Amino acid sequence: MSMDLSRREWLVGGAAVAGTMLASSLSQAQTVPEPNLNPTADNPIRAGFNENVYGHSLRAKKVMLEAAEKAHLYDFGSQMQLKNVIAQMENLPGDHIAIGNGSTPFLERAAFACAIAGGKVLAPAPTYNSVLGTARMLGIESITVPVGEDLHIDLAAMRAAMTDDVKLVYLCNPNNPIPSIIEKNALRDFCIEMSKKAMVLIDEAYYEYVDNPDFASMKDLVTEHQNIIICRTASKIHGFAGVRIGFAFAHPDTMKKISSPFNISLANVAVAGAVESYQDTEYMNFVKQKNRECMDILEKMFEDLNLRYVKSNSNFAFFHAGRPSTEVAQELRKHHIWSGRPFQPYTDWVRMSTVKPEEMQYVADKYREIFG
Ligand SMILES: Cc1ncc(COP(=O)(O)O)c(C=O)c1O
Numbered sequence: 001m002s003m004d005l006s007r008r009e010w011l012v013g014g015a016a017v018a019g020t021m022l023a024s025s026l027s028q029a030q031t032v033p034e035p036n037l038n039p040t041a042d043n044p045i046r047a048g049f050n051e052n053v054y055g056h057s058l059r060a061k062k063v064m065l066e067a068a069e070k071a072h073l074y075d076f077g078s079q080m081q082l083k084n085v086i087a088q089m090e091n092l093p094g095d096h097i098a099i100g101n102g103s104t105p106f107l108e109r110a111a112f113a114c115a116i117a118g119g120k121v122l123a124p125a126p127t128y129n130s131v132l133g134t135a136r137m138l139g140i141e142s143i144t145v146p147v148g149e150d151l152h153i154d155l156a157a158m159r160a161a162m163t164d165d166v167k168l169v170y171l172c173n174p175n176n177p178i179p180s181i182i183e184k185n186a187l188r189d190f191c192i193e194m195s196k197k198a199m200v201l202i203d204e205a206y207y208e209y210v211d212n213p214d215f216a217s218m219k220d221l222v223t224e225h226q227n228i229i230i231c232r233t234a235s236k237i238h239g240f241a242g243v244r245i246g247f248a249f250a251h252p253d254t255m256k257k258i259s260s261p262f263n264i265s266l267a268n269v270a271v272a273g274a275v276e277s278y279q280d281t282e283y284m285n286f287v288k289q290k291n292r293e294c295m296d297i298l299e300k301m302f303e304d305l306n307l308r309y310v311k312s313n314s315n316f317a318f319f320h321a322g323r324p325s326t327e328v329a330q331e332l333r334k335h336h337i338w339s340g341r342p343f344q345p346y347t348d349w350v351r352m353s354t355v356k357p358e359e360m361q362y363v364a365d366k367y368r369e370i371f372g
Pocket of ligand 1: 049
């Protein structure tokens, strides 16, 4: 780690500490962990799962440890607190917000609601698999619409594929595994139009990473349009993938179909951590900056090796390796680097998640060494 970097990382930790008067017993946790430049089978570089390898913000970590002391109690107070934080941040009424154990429960329940309505799902391909996988499990049909030549979601083709029996339209924006976005005005029109015929679910799992004037969250639509659901997650920029917090934004009548009437299944540790994490803009900016540094490293490698790639709006890249992604994964695994799984039909493209910039440079160096 360079002195410059460690100093900057210390500053982020230090400011967070000052803000929350972290107990001295936690002082070890003040520094951002060292990058993993000697990966092993037990401690690989995890560039395969779109996680935040920096973990939680120090502010979140502190309150989570405190909340663990009260984990034997039902805790409805902190749920209200979290809802208020999100309501204020997003400028939404509290009754339009539901909290879940990640966003997956909402994605799954939307598929359940579609099945109950006896309908089909309409979605682009490739995209995130939760809704389509649940639909498959429930035995309901899905209509999938290939992304365009430019690998962007093709709204015109989706419109053309819409039928009367589609009861759920799923869009992931930014998409996954292709980190493209849908232009905001076109998406807004599409959502409003489709919501007259079916439920529309926009999965904004990666929205915090987007730095693109053509992007906008569709969250504002939920107050005016009953059939629109927005899903968000703390699993990405907040590092809560293993802690589990996510959100749905929707009209209260729609919320009844996709959320529990009595939310007893949230973990108090997770909720308390999220209250803090969502207010820690310094940490979010830090992670976003590190993500940008990683993306610069990857994009330089793509340019140098003349590999086609999709400009990323997220915490992962998608590039044309020109060889099976299984082969890339296998070779990188020999060096204890994990990369993304294959995504049909783009089996010679690779999804690579960002890690810490030093680790990303290590990955890029190894990639050049093996395939360059
Ligand atoms: C687009 C998308 N939505 C949802 C999820 C799952 O989120 P959660 O951990 O909140 O259940 C992921 C996880 O990778 C994802 O990529």
